[in-house]
Amino acid sequence: MEGVDHLADERKKAEFNVEAMKIVWAGSQHNLEVSNRISKLVADDPAFRKDDRTMLPRKELFKNTLRKAAYAWKRINELRLSEEEASKLRFYVDETAYTDLHWGMFIPAIKGQGTDEQQRKWLPLAYKMQIIGCYAQTELGHGSNVQGLETTATFDPHTDEFVIHSPTLTSSKWWPGGLGKVSTHAVTYARLIIDGKDHGVHGFIVQLRSLEDHRPLPGITVGDIGMKFGNGAYNTMDNGVLRFDHVRIPRNQMLMKVSQVTREGKYKQSDVPRQLVYGTMVYVRQRIVADASCYLSRAVCIATRYSAVRRQFGSQNGGPETQVIDYKTQQSRLFPLLASAYAFRFVGEWLEWLYTDVMQRLQANDFSTLPEAHACTAGLKSLTTSVTADGIEECRKLCGGHGYLCTSGLPELFAVYVPACTYEGDNIVLLLQVARFLMKTVSQIGTGKQPVGTIAYMGRIEHLMQCRCNVQRGFAELSADLVEAAVAHCQLIVVSKFIEKLQQDIPGEGVKQQLEALCGIYYLSLLHKHQGDFLATSYLTPKQSALANDQLRALYSKVRPNAIALVDAFNYSDHFLSSILGRYDGNVYPKLYEAAWKDPLNESVVPDGYHEYVRPLLKQQLHTARL
Numbered sequence: 369m370e371g372v373d374h375l376a377d378e379r380k381k382a383e384f385n386v387e388a389m390k391i392v393w394a395g396s397q398h399n400l401e402v403s404n405r406i407s408k409l410v411a412d413d414p415a416f417r418k419d420d421r422t423m424l425p426r427k428e429l430f431k432n433t434l435r436k437a438a439y440a441w442k443r444i445n446e447l448r449l450s451e452e453e454a455s456k457l458r459f460y461v462d463e464t465a466y467t468d469l470h471w472g473m474f475i476p477a478i479k480g481q482g483t484d485e486q487q488r489k490w491l492p493l494a495y496k497m498q499i500i501g502c503y504a505q506t507e508l509g510h511g512s513n514v515q516g517l518e519t520t521a522t523f524d525p526h527t528d529e530f531v532i533h534s535p536t537l538t539s540s541k542w543w544p545g546g547l548g549k550v551s552t553h554a555v556t557y558a559r560l561i562i563d564g565k566d567h568g569v570h571g572f573i574v575q576l577r578s579l580e581d582h583r584p585l586p587g588i589t590v591g592d593i594g595m596k597f598g599n600g601a602y603n604t605m606d607n608g609v610l611r612f613d614h615v616r617i618p619r620n621q622m623l624m625k626v627s628q629v630t631r632e633g634k635y636k637q638s639d640v641p642r643q644l645v646y647g648t649m650v651y652v653r654q655r656i657v658a659d660a661s662c663y664l665s666r667a668v669c670i671a672t673r674y675s676a677v678r679r680q681f682g683s684q685n686g687g688p689e690t691q692v693i694d695y696k697t698q699q700s701r702l703f704p705l706l707a708s709a710y711a712f713r714f715v716g717e718w719l720e721w722l723y724t725d726v727m728q729r730l731q732a733n734d735f736s737t738l739p740e741a742h743a744c745t746a747g748l749k750s751l752t753t754s755v756t757a758d759g760i761e762e763c764r765k766l767c768g769g770h771g772y773l774c775t776s777g778l779p780e781l782f783a784v785y786v787p788a789c790t791y792e793g794d795n796i797v798l799l800l801q802v803a804r805f806l807m808k809t810v811s812q813i814g815t816g817k818q819p820v821g822t823i824a825y826m827g828r829i830e831h832l833m834q835c836r837c838n839v840q841r842g843f844a845e846l847s848a849d850l851v852e853a854a855v856a857h858c859q860l861i862v863v864s865k866f867i868e869k870l871q872q873d874i875p876g877e878g879v880k881q882q883l884e885a886l887c888g889i890y891y892l893s894l895l896h897k898h899q900g901d902f903l904a905t906s907y908l909t910p911k912q913s914a915l916a917n918d919q920l921r922a923l924y925s926k927v928r929p930n931a932i933a934l935v936d937a938f939n940y941s942d943h944f945l946s947s948i949l950g951r952y953d954g955n956v957y958p959k960l961y962e963a964a965w966k967d968p969l970n971e972s973v974v975p976d977g978y979h980e981y982v983r984p985l986l987k988q989q990l991h992t993a994r995l
């Protein structure tokens with residue numbers, strides 16, 4: 369029935385102040401107010417409709433994305449939205465687009481690696497979208513191994529230019545989002561060659577297309593790399609291929625904050641670590657961690673609401689069947705994901721703080737925390753995206769058969785999210801970076817250097833102090849185990865940041881108690897999952913392990929009556945969730961039934977193709993039957 373809240377009884381069970389929890393989730397009262405206002409703006413505007421996305425053919429889908437991006441930009445200007453509001457608007461429009469790379473990577477790359485003069489020249493154009501940019505690093509032959517990139521930028525002292533060239537097929541740029549059909553410019557990563565000497569990979573601003581007719585400039589071959597996984601999903605993005613045939617750009621289009629090339633062709637390195645060339649990746653990894661909780665919470669919200677609506681078995685004396693959320697097996701799969709969504713929210717907040725702190729230190733030429741920032745952003749990006757991608761798939765299974773329908777919202781959510789495990793650094797490659805950082809720390813403990821920050825605990829582990837380890841020896845051989853150690857290190861960061869959050873003043877009746885329960889579920893479910901390791905290393909006795917498991921089950925019971933309210937606190941509109949199973953009012957069955965009839969296949973009773981392909985078969989059977 370329309371207008372009836374089928375989850376009303378569930379909402380009445382809540383033992384905490386949901387409005388106060390919304391503030392905790394949003395980060396502040398201000399953030400909540402902005403989110404409410406902007407999400408309503410988007411949801412109320414039919415131009416931002418997205419329920420047809422999985423049905424559109426690629427060309428139509430892509431054109432539709434261009435239309436939405438242009439319309440969003442128009443609204444941002446008409447309403448004079450602040451940068452914060454504009455990025456919220458793009459978030460609620462909820463459609464991956466070339467603008468993600470323009471705002472998320474092209475502009476940050478110029479800000480982070482361009483000189484003041486370069487920023488003054490390029491940023492105003494980019495901010496007004498008078499040029500549109502992408503981040504062209506990955507090639508057909510190399511993505512993870514950035515030092516292995518093959519595109520060249522050769523300095524020509526006669527003309528004071530760089531010649532950008534793709535010497536091999538494998539040097540073709542391959543994957544950059546926004547490149548395929550839209551970008552006019554790209555921050556392009558290429559090997560700097562001066563006088564025959566290779567100075568490694570550097571960033572260059574290269575114009576790709578005419579600002580008049582959008583055709584590729586001479587020497588440029590550019591296009592889209594083709595359909596990707598899933599319907600709708602990431603196919604709204606024009607991931608591209610790009611080749612350069614001796615394309616000339618002025619010398620001042622090399623991004624020169626980290627290193628410079630003079631008019632005479634001298635290569636100069638600033639007094640800053642070379643790794644700052646990778647700075648944009650560190651920034652985006654941090655953003656991806658901050659976003660992981662949004663994707664996971666969205667899937668968890670759908671699965672939790674539907675689990676309260678869905679009933680299977682257990683009817684007593686003709687009464688209603690059991691809500692599937694009451695099965696302990698459902699709880700043991702769902703509640704750790706609910707807890708992870710909150711945990712990732714808080715670690716994301718902390719990482720944002722860490723990143724800001726590192727940037728401030730860099731301004732003051734203090735590079736001491738850069739290795740930790742790299743390890744934390746790389747490791748947490750890997751951990752949170754892996755758990756989130758697996759978690760979305762688990763939520764689909766938690767919704768049974770209906771979870772497989774596109775109208776559940778889960779298939780597209782998974783398809784759009786799962787590449788996060790690969791882009792911005794393959795998750796295993798990133799964990800190997802964390803492992804390297806940990807091994808380096810161990811090797812330094814023996815020399816008396818006291819670890820600080822997220823690795824301070826290593827200084828308190830007795831047997832590590834006796835370790836004498838060489839970072840390279842045995843690293844490759846033991847890399848699979850080291851990756852496990854890196855994951856455990858990142859899990860520890862997440863747990864400790866959750867606990868630190870609980871030490872803060874958290875207003876609102878019952879809010880802190882719910883967060884304490886979720887924190888317990890987060891670490892006890894990890895402990896349960898890895899109990900073999902804890903038992904094998906004698907960090908736990910079998911008795912302690914059993915007690916921990918009892919405690920975990922008790923926490924599931926504690927969270928159960930609050931589950932719906934805990935996902936309501938994410939504050940997602942039905943428009944944003946885009947899921948019949950996750951509807952706020954729980955009115956699932958009539959809406960599923962209604963939606964089926966809207967499928968294009970049901971536009972005619974007899975399908976296209978019947979007369980060519982089905983009818984002849986039936987006729988043949990009639991003929992055979994008569995024989």
Ligand SMILES: CCCCCCCCCCCCCCCCCC(=O)SCCNC(=O)CCNC(=O)[C@H](O)C(C)(C)COP(=O)(O)OP(=O)(O)OC[C@H]1O[C@@H](n2cnc3c(N)ncnc32)[C@H](O)[C@@H]1OP(=O)(O)O
Pocket residue numbers: 464468469471472473503505506511512513514515545643644646647649650652655656659738739742784788790791792793794797801804808
């Ligand atoms: C729809 C969903 C959206 C989510 C929304 C998010 C919102 C944001 C908006 C933006 C949207 C973006 C969407 C995403 C698009 C994807 C874009 C890409 O994939 S772009 C392409 C992304 N591509 C990739 O991510 C490629 C991944 N590969 C790499 O990053 C590198 O090749 C490498 C790190 C693996 C190795 O590098 P190599 O040079 O061989 O280095 P060595 O191993 O030899 O180590 C030498 C030393 O360097 C140190 N160090 C290393 N890195 C850093 C750092 N960053 N810093 C500091 N230090 C660093 C290292 O610790 C070591 O130190 P030490 O021990 O000597 O003291």
Ligand SMILES: Cc1cc2nc3c(=O)[nH]c(=O)nc-3n(C[C@H](O)[C@H](O)[C@H](O)COP(=O)(O)OP(=O)(O)OC[C@H]3O[C@@H](n4cnc5c(N)ncnc54)[C@H](O)[C@@H]3O)c2cc1C
Pocket residue numbers: 469503504505506509510511512513542543544545602607787790791792793794795796797800
């Ligand atoms: C949707 C999407 C959007 C993207 N957007 C952009 C973009 O805007 N700009 C851009 O420049 N790039 C972009 N990329 C490219 C992306 O950054 C790379 O695909 C990513 O960095 C992984 O690199 P790869 O493809 O070379 O993987 P590979 O390195 O070839 O990985 C293949 C396998 O090898 C393993 N492996 C690799 N190296 C090691 C090692 N040292 N030790 C152990 N195992 C290893 C990996 O774990 C993986 O299992 C995008 C990719 C995708 C999927």
